Structures are given as structure tokens and as C-alpha cells.
Amino acid sequence: MSDLAGKTIAVLGGTGPQGRGLARRFATAGLSVVLGSRGAEKAEAAAAELAEATGGAVRGASNADAAASADIVLVVVPWDGHKELLTELKPVLDGKIVVDCVNPLGFDKQGPYALVVEEGSATQQAAAILTESMVVGAFHNVSAVLLEDPEVASIETDVLVLGDEREATDLVQALADAVPGMRGVYAGRRRNAHQVEALTANLIAMNRRYKAHAGVRITDI
Numbered sequence: 001m002s003d004l005a006g007k008t009i010a011v012l013g014g015t016g017p018q019g020r021g022l023a024r025r026f027a028t029a030g031l032s033v034v035l036g037s038r039g040a041e042k043a044e045a046a047a048a049e050l051a052e053a054t055g056g057a058v059r060g061a062s063n064a065d066a067a068a069s070a071d072i073v074l075v076v077v078p079w080d081g082h083k084e085l086l087t088e089l090k091p092v093l094d095g096k097i098v099v100d101c102v103n104p105l106g107f108d109k110q111g112p113y114a115l116v117v118e119e120g121s122a123t124q125q126a127a128a129i130l131t132e133s134m135v136v137g138a139f140h141n142v143s144a145v146l147l148e149d150p151e152v153a154s155i156e157t158d159v160l161v162l163g164d165e166r167e168a169t170d171l172v173q174a175l176a177d178a179v180p181g182m183r184g185v186y187a188g189r190r191r192n193a194h195q196v197e198a199l200t201a202n203l204i205a206m207n208r209r210y211k212a213h214a215g216v217r218i219t220d221i
């Protein structure tokens with residue numbers, strides 16, 4: 001937690017369930033959070049609700065202003081908008097730690113499945129665009145339903161953290177560790193992000209079969 005002291009966390013796409021849920025947990029942990037949106041007013045409204053609910057420091061802004069004001073920027077938008085948003089925000093993301101949380105998934109009659117991504121994964125696509133940022137993949141396998149549920153005090157899961165820069169992966173592990181129940185686990189370099197993003201398709205299939213909010217725990221570490 002000490003490494004995170006004084007750092008501001010931006011959540012792009014922070015008005016959706018996953019972004020709101022992560023922001024709720026970070027704010028509850030005492031971190032300063034900025035929700036980003038394509039519409040600043042929408043982010044301000046969502047942030048006011050979260051600030052009220054958590055008693056924490058949450059404000060809202062446009063995605064660009066949120067990114068500019070933060071040290072660590074989480075990308076929590078749908079896969080469809082990923083490339084365009086990052087390309088647009090590249091200048092403000094230069095020099096920052098960018099945490100990609102996006103799962104490129106498709107859904108058909110047989111359920112969820114992982115899409116083929118030209119760059120290998122969403123995380124690698126982000127790194128290809130954001131050449132001056134430290135791109136980390138994390139928080140792919142955490143359920144928004146649990147994150148958003150105020151009755152759930154502890155999020156019992158490991159967060160697989162992928163990246164090529166140790167300083168960045170250490171900080172993102174600390175971010176996961178700041179949430180009660182969560183543990184950040186280093187899971188390899190960005191070239192290994194595809195499997196972790198794709199694993200979410202397996203988790204969604206489990207959730208449908210078992211009526212659950214399945215997560216990941218790694219043994220023996």
C-alpha cells in the first residue's frame with residue numbers, strides 16, 4: 001500500500017459495472033479515484049453516487065481529463081471501443097502506468113468464446129499503441145457483480161498481473177492487494193495475456209452452469 005500512497009487511480013469506462021465496481025473497491029480502500037467517461041457529466045453523476053456510498057474520494061471527468069490527472073490508468077471499456085479510445089488518448093497516457101482490464105470475447109448460441117486478436121491480446125494491442133506507457137494487464141477475471149455488491153465485504157480472488165516492467169507490475173499487484181480478499185499475483189509477460197483474457201470465457205460458462213460468480217485462486221504461492 002505504501003507505494004500507492006498519494007497516487008490517483010483513473011478508471012476509463014468507469015460508468016460501466018466493472019469500472020464502477022473496481023472504483024468502489026479502490027475508494028473504499030482509501031485511494032483517490034477518478035471515473036472517466038465519454039461524457040464528463042455521466043462520470044460526475046456516477047462518481048457522486050460512489051463517493052456517497054463509500055465515503056471515499058471519487059470524482060468524475062471525461063476520459064481524457066481522468067487519464068491526465070492520474071498516475072495509474074485502468075482501461076475498462078468494451079473491446080469494441082478499445083483501439084479507438086487508446087489511440088485517441090495516447091498523448092495523455094505517455095509516461096503513465098496503464099492497466100488493461102479488457103477481455104476480447106464473443107458470444108453466440110454456444111456461449112462465450114475468446115476472439116482472435118491480431119496483436120495477440122487486448123493488453124498487447126494496448127502496448128502496441130501506447131509505446132511510451134507501461135502497459136500491464138490485470139483484473140480480467142473479477143466479477144462485476146461481486147465488486148458492485150455492498151454486502152460483499154471481501155473479494156476472495158487472485159488477480160493475475162501481466163507486464164514487462166517490474167516496477168509497474170509490482171505497483172498493480174499492490175493495487176490488488178489494497179482490496180480486502182484480493183491478492184495480486186505476477187503471471188508473466190504481456191505475451192501471456194491472451195490466456196488470462198480468454199479464461200474469462202471459461203469463468204462466464206461456469207457462472208452460467210453453476211449460477212455463481214467464479215474467480216481464480218492460484219495454489220502454492
Ligand SMILES: NC(=O)c1ccc[n+]([C@@H]2O[C@H](COP(=O)([O-])OP(=O)(O)OC[C@H]3O[C@@H](n4cnc5c(N)ncnc54)[C@H](OP(=O)(O)O)[C@@H]3O)[C@@H](O)[C@H]2O)c1
Nearest residue numbers: 013015016017018037038076077078081102103140143144
Ligand atoms: N462485467 C464484468 O463482470 C467484467 C469482468 C471482468 C472484465 N470485464 C471487462 O471490463 C470491460 C468493461 O466491462 P463492462 O461490463 O463494465 O462494460 P460496459 O458496461 O459495456 O462498458 C463500460 C463503459 O465503457 C464505455 N463505453 C462503451 N462503449 C464504448 C466505446 N465504444 N468506446 C469507449 N467507451 C465505451 C461506457 O461508458 P460511457 O458511456 O460513460 O463512456 C460504458 O459505461 C470489458 O472489456 C470487459 O471485458 C468485465
